[in-house]
Amino acid sequence: MPNWLLSGQEGVKERLVLDVVSNKVSHSYLFTGVSGKDGLAAGRFLFDLIKEHLGGEESDYREFLNNGEAFLKEQALELVRLANQTGQGYGNFIVVDGLERMNDSSFNILLKTLEEPPGNTCFVLTASSQDLVPETVVSRCRVIHFGNDSMDKAREVLVGEFNDENEETIETVVTFVNGNLENGRVLLGNKxxxxxxxxxxxxxxxxxxxxxxxxxxxxxxxxxxxxxxxxxxxxxxxxxxxxxxxxxxxxxxxxxxxxxxxxxxxxxxxxxxxxxxxxxxxxxxxxxxxxxx
Known part of the structure; x- marks a missing residue:
């Protein structure tokens, strides 16, 4: 069962669920504003959704972890080799964390693969900022931006300001207004x-x-x-x-x-x-x- 509990990213989860249950999964996703364990967790969440709802039991899941070092041409070629392996359905699911680590050569190799993506491969690429990724790559991905911690902040502020309301009420309101503090205040402030x-x-x-x-x-x-x-x-x-x-x-x-x-x-x-x-x-x-x- 997919399990991803990253707080404040309900919109991201909804977008991924909608893609999967509508059978509109993209061959390449770019998660921006996230890297490290949160980006990897989101990639795994999508992979598990695909397995459960689109029959990807035989899929291979691979990660290129962000070790802080440059993503070199040799690694990009290995990525392409894995992407082109045969398989059923989404046979290859590849997560590349920290796309900004790529140099020009690596980006060019990735770009050629994204221009003609293997039919059985789904890429999840993460980057701390979209500005660090060439527009040619961005344009070939379904971009999903990870928001800040507005949900947590709104929850904390509203609990303090409306301490006469129970936590379940405040949680429902925060989710409904998607972490918008002012909208939450308007709703909670008018009985x-x-x-x-x-x-x-x-x-x-x-x-x-x-x-x-x-x-x-x-x-x-x-x-x-x-x-x-x-x-x-x-x-x-x-x-x-x-x-x-x-x-x-x-x-x-x-x-x-x-x-x-x-x-x-x-x-x-x-x-x-x-x-x-x-x-x-x-x-x-x-x-x-x-x-x-």
């Missing part, structure tokens, strides 16, 4: 908004769990009347994304597969985009609710 948020959260949990059409319709009518359609969709997206990641890790509600949840996530994202285009709110919300009939 009516906080109550409405949790009512919507509970409704969304019941919605994906199955609920009577009449109850669904009654709640939706109240949301429309209050002009809260966007907020409800954002809360639903939050609930779905969280369950999608947890399902991929074997800890979800168990009502839908991770791939089905990914479908719901994409549908709600489109619904929010429709609101931006001034599509009728009632129509948008009704179409989303119909997904769960």
């Amino acid at each position: 009516e908004k906080l109550k409405a948020f949790f009512e919507m959260r509970d409704f969304c949990l019941k919605l994906i769990g199955g609920m009577k059409f009449a109850d669904k319709l009654q709640f939706a009518q109240g949301v429309k009347a209050d002009g809260q359609t966007r907020l409800l969709l954002m809360v639903l997206l939050f609930v779905l994304r969280l369950d999608m990641v947890n399902s991929a890790l074997g800890k979800g509600l168990g009502l839908f597969s991770a791939s089905r949840l990914a479908f719901f996530v994409e549908a709600v994202v489109v619904a929010l985009q429709d609101l931006d285009k001034n599509v009728n709110e009632g129509l948008v919300l009704d179409n989303v609710l119909l997904l769960f009939d």
Whole structure:
């Protein structure tokens, strides 16, 4: 079972889970803003997801560790040799930690491989900064940036400022606002908004769990009347994304597969985009609710 507990990187985990359960895994990833054990842990997390959900039991996992020394031409040639070995599915999974250690010769060798990647190989490349990697390499990778410790900082500050709230409430809010301290303050500082948020959260949990059409319709009518359609969709997206990641890790509600949840996530994202285009709110919300009939 994939196990990666790096705090504050929920967005990264969600992105990787979505790629895997949607069967849209890239041949090359560039993790920026991370190196060392955290980058390696993220690479292993992706590898385990692929094995579990895409049938990569026979895959070979290899790491080029960052030992602080330059990544020379000979090592780059070895990387290419391993990448071109035959295998089933994602037969070769190669992690290169500290890409900034490469010299021009090494980068050129890597670039040629990324331009025509072997069909059965997935690269995970890590770098402390995207600026240290040639744009020609960056352009051939799916770039995922690792954020700072904003989640931990927001959690610490909000626990101190709102000590009348229990830790579970604060943790849920911090996750919902993705570590944005000001947004967390706004939500926790307004009891009516906080109550409405949790009512919507509970409704969304019941919605994906199955609920009577009449109850669904009654709640939706109240949301429309209050002009809260966007907020409800954002809360639903939050609930779905969280369950999608947890399902991929074997800890979800168990009502839908991770791939089905990914479908719901994409549908709600489109619904929010429709609101931006001034599509009728009632129509948008009704179409989303119909997904769960």
